[in-house]
Amino acid sequence: AAFNAQAETWFDPAFFKDDPSMVADLSRFEKGQKITPGVYRVDIVLNQTIVDTRNVNFVEITPEKGIAACLTTESLDAMGVNTDAFPAFKQLDKQACALLAEIIPDASVTFNVNKLRLEISVPQIAIKSNARGYVPPERWDEGINALLLGYSFSGANSIHSSADSDSGDSYFLNLNSGVNLGPWRLRNNSTWSRSSGQTAEWKNLSSYLQRAVIPLKGELTVGDDYTAGDFFDSVSFRGVQLASDDNMLPDSLKGFAPVVRGIAKSNAQITIKQNGYTIYQTYVSPGAFEISDLYSTSSSGDLLVEIKEAAGSVNSY
Structure with missing residues (x-):
């Protein structure tokens, strides 16, 4: 044997x-x-x-x-x-x-x-994915401590030659002042007006304290202010408001864009096209992948996803 x-x-x-x-x-x-x-x-x-x-x-x-x-x-x-x-x-x-x-x-x-x-x-x-345009919050800067003052002033002096008309003066001042201290922002908007024959008048349009709430990607406002007028008319309020701030989001997460998912058999090149134009390209390792940071586009049309494998074969859907 x-x-x-x-x-x-x-x-x-x-x-x-x-x-x-x-x-x-x-x-x-x-x-x-x-x-x-x-x-x-x-x-x-x-x-x-x-x-x-x-x-x-x-x-x-x-x-x-x-x-x-x-x-x-x-x-x-x-x-x-x-x-x-x-x-x-x-x-x-x-x-x-x-x-x-x-x-x-x-x-x-x-x-x-x-x-x-x-x-x-x-x-x-x-893999932990960061959207395109993402900046880590630890790299954000609150800015420097400062006093702010902005103003606009207008006035007129009227002189009438007719004895039946009175001459007079009128003045208007708009003040925008503020204080920046660490993450806090104190803002005030006031006006002052005076006309001949009338007493001078101060008006407080808004006074509020505001700061960014980074974990919530929003802003906290306390005091007299106005709501955002994105969809409805702006409304004045006195109280507390916590509102989202899209400026804290990467550009690729502003607006809507679909999430693209697929599976690569090898180290592959992923190309996404719309209306014949390449709008995104990246490289992935073998296995499942997910692309969630496409920029929103104003044009309509289906997305074409091409997966080019290391061996040269191309799959599309």
Whole structure:
């Protein structure tokens, strides 16, 4: 009878030293492992983009799975992976090693020993996405403390030659004053008028205290002011108003635009066209993707989505 046998790789410790007992355990290399557990300084590449260079601890997950980079939920979140979208991350301790490929479908982690590069590939839908034109709130500037004063003044002097008509003067002053102190804005709009034969009169049109509420993307107003007249007539009020402020949103989130979803089989180029014109283009990793930062357009027409795979094939819908 004949039997097929496959020989396994074996390192003879005697090749390294005369005393084999003085040679480290080489059995892990016989199983195809290229490194030993420990801390290595590596370039971290997320979806073909270097995001950091840091010390990464490589540990033996199990004898069968071998050695892998210990990526914690906290470190993945800092790299830009949307860990909140996957419940399995919430069940792990923040310092526990997360097996990325088992938690996120189509994800992979590869260590390039020669270049000391930890290459992480996750679907685009699993990446924290910032809309085009987005500026992080921590980079917003409240401005400087200041006193503001704006005014307009007009007046007239009437002289009549007829004895039956009276001569007279009339004056009008409009004042817009304010104080900026940290995030707070104090504003006042007042008028003053005087005409011959009448007493001078001051009128307070509006006085309010205002500040931005960044987490809510809105503005808080306290005092006398007017409602916005975007859809209905503006109405004066005295009280408190909390209103949204579209100026805090990126341009791509102002107005309506559809969300485009799909699945890429490889590193692919995504092109979106409307009426024959390319309005958006990006690149995604294998797996599901979602594009939610299209600029709203005034023209009508269906969107054509083209997925050009790494091999050259093109799918459209």
